[in-house]
Amino acid sequence: xxxxxxxxxxxxxxxxxxxxxxxxxxxxxxxxxxxxxxxxxxxxxxxxxxxxxxxxxxxxxxxxxxxxxxxxxxxxxxxxxxxxxxxxxxxxxxxxxxxxxxxxxxxxxxxxxxxxxxxxxxxxxxxxxxxxxxxxxxxxxxxxxxxxxxxxxxxxxxxxxxxxxxxxxxxxxxxxxxxxxxxxxxxxxxxxxxxxxxxxxxxxxxxxxxxxxxxxxxxxxxxxxxxxxxxxxxxxxxxxxxxxxxxxxxxxxxxxxxxxxxxxxxxxxxxxxxxxxxxxxxxxxxxxxxxxxxxxxxxxxxxxxxxxxxxxxxxxxxxxxxxxxxxxxxxxxxxxxxxxxxxxxxxxxxxxxxxxxxxxxxxxxxxxxxxxxxxxxxxxxxxxxxxxxxxxxxxxxxxxxxxxxxxxxxxxxxxxxxxxxxxxxxxxxxxxxxxxxxxxxxxxxxxxxxxxxxxxxxxxxxxxxxxxxxxxxxxxxxxxxxxxxxxxxxxxxxxxxxxxxxxxxxxxxxxxxxxxxxxxxxxxxxxxxxxxxxxxxxxxxxxxxxxxxxxxxxxxxxxxxxxxxxxxxxxxxxxxxxxxxxxxxxxxxxxxxxxxxxxxxxxxxxxxxxxxxxxxxxxxxxxxxxxxxxxxxxxxxxxxxxxxxxxxxxxxxxxxxxxxxxxxxxxxxxxxxxxxxxxxxxxxxxxxxxxxxxxxxxxxxxxxxxxxxxxxxxxxxxxxxxxxxxxxxxxxxxxxxxxxxxxxxxxxxxxxxxxxxxxxxxxxxxxxxxxxxxxxxxxxxxxxxxxxxxxxxxxxxxxxxxxxxxxxxxxxxxxxxxxxxxxxxxxxxxxxxxxxxxxxxxxxxxxxxxxxxxxxxxxxxxxxxxxxxxxxxxxxxxxxxxxxxxxxxxxxxxxxxxxxxxxxxxxxxxxxxxxxxxxxxxxxxxxxxxxxxxxxxxxxxxxxx
Numbered sequence: 001x002x003x004x005x006x007x008x009x010x011x012x013x014x015x016x017x018x019x020x021x022x023x024x025x026x027x028x029x030x031x032x033x034x035x036x037x038x039x040x041x042x043x044x045x046x047x048x049x050x051x052x053x054x055x056x057x058x059x060x061x062x063x064x065x066x067x068x069x070x071x072x073x074x075x076x077x078x079x080x081x082x083x084x085x086x087x088x089x090x091x092x093x094x095x096x097x098x099x100x101x102x103x104x105x106x107x108x109x110x111x112x113x114x115x116x117x118x119x120x121x122x123x124x125x126x127x128x129x130x131x132x133x134x135x136x137x138x139x140x141x142x143x144x145x146x147x148x149x150x151x152x153x154x155x156x157x158x159x160x161x162x163x164x165x166x167x168x169x170x171x172x173x174x175x176x177x178x179x180x181x182x183x184x185x186x187x188x189x190x191x192x193x194x195x196x197x198x199x200x201x202x203x204x205x206x207x208x209x210x211x212x213x214x215x216x217x218x219x220x221x222x223x224x225x226x227x228x229x230x231x232x233x234x235x236x237x238x239x240x241x242x243x244x245x246x247x248x249x250x251x252x253x254x255x256x257x258x259x260x261x262x263x264x265x266x267x268x269x270x271x272x273x274x275x276x277x278x279x280x281x282x283x284x285x286x287x288x289x290x291x292x293x294x295x296x297x298x299x300x301x302x303x304x305x306x307x308x309x310x311x312x313x314x315x316x317x318x319x320x321x322x323x324x325x326x327x328x329x330x331x332x333x334x335x336x337x338x339x340x341x342x343x344x345x346x347x348x349x350x351x352x353x354x355x356x357x358x359x360x361x362x363x364x365x366x367x368x369x370x371x372x373x374x375x376x377x378x379x380x381x382x383x384x385x386x387x388x389x390x391x392x393x394x395x396x397x398x399x400x401x402x403x404x405x406x407x408x409x410x411x412x413x414x415x416x417x418x419x420x421x422x423x424x425x426x427x428x429x430x431x432x433x434x435x436x437x438x439x440x441x442x443x444x445x446x447x448x449x450x451x452x453x454x455x456x457x458x459x460x461x462x463x464x465x466x467x468x469x470x471x472x473x474x475x476x477x478x479x480x481x482x483x484x485x486x487x488x489x490x491x492x493x494x495x496x497x498x499x500x501x502x503x504x505x506x507x508x509x510x511x512x513x514x515x516x517x518x519x520x521x522x523x524x525x526x527x528x529x530x531x532x533x534x535x536x537x538x539x540x541x542x543x544x545x546x547x548x549x550x551x552x553x554x555x556x557x558x559x560x561x562x563x564x565x566x567x568x569x570x571x572x573x574x575x576x577x578x579x580x581x582x583x584x585x586x587x588x589x590x591x592x593x594x595x596x597x598x599x600x601x602x603x604x605x606x607x608x609x610x611x612x613x614x615x616x617x618x619x620x621x622x623x624x625x626x627x628x629x630x631x632x633x634x635x636x637x638x639x640x641x642x643x644x645x646x647x648x649x650x651x652x653x654x655x656x657x658x659x660x661x662x663x664x665x666x667x668x669x670x671x672x673x674x675x676x677x678x679x680x681x682x683x684x685x686x687x688x689x690x691x692x693x694x695x696x697x698x699x700x701x702x703x704x705x706x707x708x709x710x711x712x713x714x715x716x717x718x719x720x721x722x723x724x725x726x727x728x729x730x731x732x733x734x735x736x737x738x739x740x741x742x743x744x745x746x747x748x749x750x751x752x753x754x755x756x757x758x759x760x761x762x763x764x765x766x767x768x769x770x771x772x773x774x775x776x777x778x779x780x781x782x783x784x785x786x787x788x789x790x791x792x793x794x795x796x797x798x799x800x801x802x803x804x805x806x807x808x809x810x811x812x813x814x815x816x817x818x819x820x821x822x823x824x825x826x827x828x829x830x831x832x833x834x835x836x837x838x839x840x841x842x843x844x845x846x847x848x849x850x851x852x853x854x855x856x857x858x859x860x861x862x863x864x865x866x867x868x869x870x871x872x873x874x875x876x877x878x879x880x881x882x883x884x885x886x887x888x889x890x891x892x893x894x895x896x897x898x899x900x901x902x903x904x905x906x907x908x909x910x911x912x913x914x915x916x917x918x919x920x921x922x923x924x925x926x927x928x929x930x931x932x933x934x935x936x937x938x939x940x941x942x943x944x945x
Contacts, residue, residue: 009067014073014201017118022065022080025111029058036100053091053104057111070120077119081112081128085135092142099162101143105136105164121327137519142510196832213581216588217507223465224497225396225483225503229463232388232398233485233494239384240489243374244339248359250291251372256361258305259284259313274321275312284313291374298380300354303373303416304361305330312370329373341490342420343402346379349439353378353418378408379803382417385409395502399469401493404431405456407447408492413470419447451484456493514577521573543571550578596677602743608636612751614760622762626658629755634660637744639734641709643667644755645674645682646720646728652676654686654728665706666842672708685717685729691749692717695738713737718749720756727756796847822846833858838871842879850874 008016033054055814062084067076088104095101116125194731206445216815259280259845264273277283288302292315303314309325316538332340342356358373381400387409418438420428423446431437435922437445451467464483482497549557557576559571611632630642645654653673659665674680677687685692693713706712712733720727730752734740798809821828821837825846827838835853839846850871852859859867900920904913918932 011068011071012073015068015071018068018073018076018115019065021074021114021118024069025080025115026058026062026065029054029061034059049091049095053087056087059088060084061111066404073119074121074124076873077115077124077128080115081131081157084108084111085132089135089138092139097158101139103162103166103169105139105143106169108132108136108139110169110172129749140515140519144508144515171798181490213510213584216584217510218504221503221507222481222483224462225481226485227483228392228396229398229483229485229494232385233487236381236384236400236492236494237487237489239380240341240487243376244341244359244489245358247357247372247374248339250362251359255280255287255289256304256372257369259304259364260361261363272310274310281313287316288313288315295376298377298383299727300375303375305371305373307334307368307370318326329358330371333358333360333371334368336787337605343404343436343490344381344406344408346418346435346438351438352603353438353682355380378418382409382414386411387776389496391495393498396496396498397469399495399497400487401456401495403491404436405493405494406431406436416447416470421443421447421449422453451497453483456495459486459493466500467497469495503906517573517577524570543574546571547574550574550864552647554583604636606747608748609747609754611636612754623658624761625758625762626755627660629758630658630660630664631749633730633732633748637732637748639732639739640711641731641733643731643733644720645686645726645731646759647676647686648673654682657728661709663706666708667706681715681717682729682731685719686726689719689721689726691719691745693740693745695740709733711735714739716745716748718752720752720759722756722760727759730755789840818849818851821849827871828862829859836864836867838867840871840878842875842877842882847875847878 004610033051036051061080064076065079088108109132116128156617218841260307292299292302299317304312306312309323311319311322339359344353355376361370397412407419410416455465466481469480480497480501481503482495486493546559559574561568626644633642637932643659643664646657656667656672674683682691691883714737716732718730800807800809817837821839836859838850840848903916
């Protein structure tokens with residue numbers, strides 16, 4: 001140890017400093033190498049190329065520290081700096097990820113400056129600083145050529161760790177510069193000061209800005225992808241709803257009623273009866289042909305089915321006379337009364353896929369007489385998808401899947417249609433049996449697309465996911481980013497997708513611009529530090545302070561341009577960058593504010609629905625419930641008048657039962673009512689059972705002006721229906737025209753349904769309460785009468801216990817405290833609190849008193865509670881015993897009557913019957929005189945006795 005100490009003392013100061021700094025550098029590089037190779041997988045930092053680069057650099061620096069041991073610090077510094085820079089540049093060239101390059105660029109400067117300032121002369125220090133800056137710039141430029149990573153949990157963790165290491169490295173360099181100011185030469189000091197105050201903050205700020213900007217652009221790209229999916233899903237939903245409405249309207253044509261309403265024979269032959277070939281049939285067939293011509297490309301056929309399931313007419317004459325009772329497109333609208341849209345079906349081996357739109361055919365009186373079925377070719381989905389996916393952008397594709405993950409349409413690979421994505425075990429057999437798949441081998445009906453199943457399963461929580469959405473044989477098979485949306489009317493999935501490299505191309509381009517800008521700023525800063533001296537200290541300090549304010553979040557700060565040289569250019573660059581950031585943040589804030597307002601309105605509507613539901617569950621008074629509901633809707637939705645009308649007992653008038661506005665209160669005071677089906681929107685709704693909206697009351701023919709509500713500009717009325725029975729209407733009025741959005745109508749319809757259910761529940765609750773109260777009163781009277789008879793039968797029934805000795809006691813005069821306990825139904829203490837009187841209560845009536853006395857002490861609360869529980873249990877036991885006693889007496893009476901009846905019916909002699917009757921009655925009523933005598937026709941009852 002002494003020899004080592006002596007050797008170190010013999011070395012030059014630069015050599016000793018080189019040994020210290022290079023030993024610390026070797027340890028730091030080894031730790032980085034271990035981190036890159038053995039970090040947890042969740043951190044996302046495992047990069048074997050950079051691990052080797054860190055280990056090679058550690059070996060070179062360790063070798064350079066050995067040269068310092070031999071007092072050759074200058075050569076050791078050259079070796080260490082060149083080894084670190086070359087290994088980091090080489091790793092940056094060959095790595096496939098840009099994740100670690102910001103850290104490598106920062107460490108290139110940090111290690112080079114730390115080693116150069118310790119072991120190299122001034123001129124070589126400047127050269128080493130310039131070389132490290134060039135190397136850092138080269139690494140940053142190489143980073144722009146690497147593919148970016150989408151922000152996931154793993155990549156976000158890794159990015160945060162890399163950013164933390166980068167900041168720590170820059171902070172370590174700044175600390176070292178601060179500690180070296182006293183001992184460093186002036187030129188070195190100026191370079192260190194200017195470099196530290198410009199390059200390091202600029203690099204850190206650029207890294208932070210680049211990371212935040214990348215995240216914002218990626219988020220924007222994902223939102224655009226999701227928006228495209230929702231747009232196409234809306235278009236497909238519009239197609240489905242339009243066809244459902246069309247077939248429902250077409251089914252109301254008189255020709256269908258005339259054709260299906262023809263008389264038919266009765267008996268077994270009625271089920272397979274085919275209408276005759278007459279004028280009605282020809283008119284029906286011509287109508288179907290005309291309807292099918294509205295889309296001759298994709299409409300396959302029109303079919304009319306009678307109520308018994310027989311095809312009576314069709315544009316495909318081969319189907320006429322066939323039975324379709326078991327077909328879903330027939331029995332679903334027949335049983336549900338709603339139009340029906342099917343999934344894609346393959347009913348025959350040569351079928352190319354078809355979709356059914358069907359609805360009921362009714363007479364003018366509402367009688368169900370048949371079903372109208374329209375069949376579209378499934379190719380219409382491919383056509384709609386291709387048409388609506390045009391113009392989505394470069395590389396953007398779209399795919400439509402049904403609820404079983406069967407591909408119904410694909411914009412870039414139509415051959416993928418009618419194949420199941422990632423099928424489960426046995427799923428293909430089930431779908432084939434249901435005619436959901438074409439008749440093809442199983443290997444031609446399945447498709448493996450990684451990431452799609454998981455993405456659709458998590459659609460509610462995250463509409464954006466990544467995966468592979470084209471078959472493996474496709475030339476452009478690669479990782480893609482997708483956005484998905486539901487088609488509401490069918491629960492199908494619409495997925496738009498784009499290759500990640502195309503999605504991230506704008507992000508990478510903007511990142512490249514930021515990196516170039518950062519490199520230019522860094523180069524300009526180091527050149528200024530070398531070329532100028534003290535006059536530049538002031539503007540650079542000012543610029544540094546501005547950059548610190550910007551890094552702290554004060555983006556309104558701008559650098560003051562004091563000169564027209566490179567420092568001024570640097571200041572202008574900062575201002576341009578912050579201006580772009582301010583513009584970006586302002587745009588994002590505006591979008592966030594707009595979406596926040598929409599979400600707040602929707603949340604308010606949902607809270608209103610929840611509050612109405614809570615009120616309906618908690619309130620049983622109908623008037624209170626209706627009043628609270630009107631105020632809740634008015635406050636939450638901002639409508640100035642909300643009223644609830646209920647039909648009267650005759651069903652002829654809709655009577656206003658609750659309102660929130662002043663005009664509504666006046667209407668309530670005069671018992672405002674409207675004739676059902678005759679006047680106003682409320683009259684229409686209570687008659688038809690359908691909602692009615694007047695977006696501009698001045699243009700609505702049904703609207704009835706009300707002098708109590710002169711400010712009304714738009715009105716919405718919704719029926720209150722329970723079990724198909726109209727109870728009344730919810731009337732909402734606004735001062736603004738066009739005040740009701742689709743969301744308002746949907747939410748208010750839910751509220752109307754809740755109100756209707758609450759009204760019905762309140763009525764049923766009141767009926768149940770009255771029935772329960774009547775039962776309780778009747779049973780209470782029976783129980784009280786039974787106990788009165790028992791007290792009359794046993795007037796001196798009572799027991800006394802002293803210790804273990806129990807004795808029967810006779811009737812005693814009632815004590816005042818006992819009477820008080822029986823009248824109040826509560827425990828009563830004596831003044832000394834040593835006696836306790838507990839009422840024995842049965843069915844709400846006190847039938848006796850339990851008296852307890854303590855020889856010593858007073859009754860505690862715990863003892864009183866236990867005694868009270870005992871009295872409660874005693875009451876229940878006595879009531880049970882009373883019930884058993886009553887049942888026993890009743891059974892004995894019935895048995896005695898049965899025995900007497902048996903003896904009387906055992907003989908047919910009148911005298912024997914009379915004798916037996918008197919004998920049995922005398923035996924039962926012992927000690928009583930029993931006389932039974934028959935009188936003659938002219939003898940009165942008194943004479944007979």
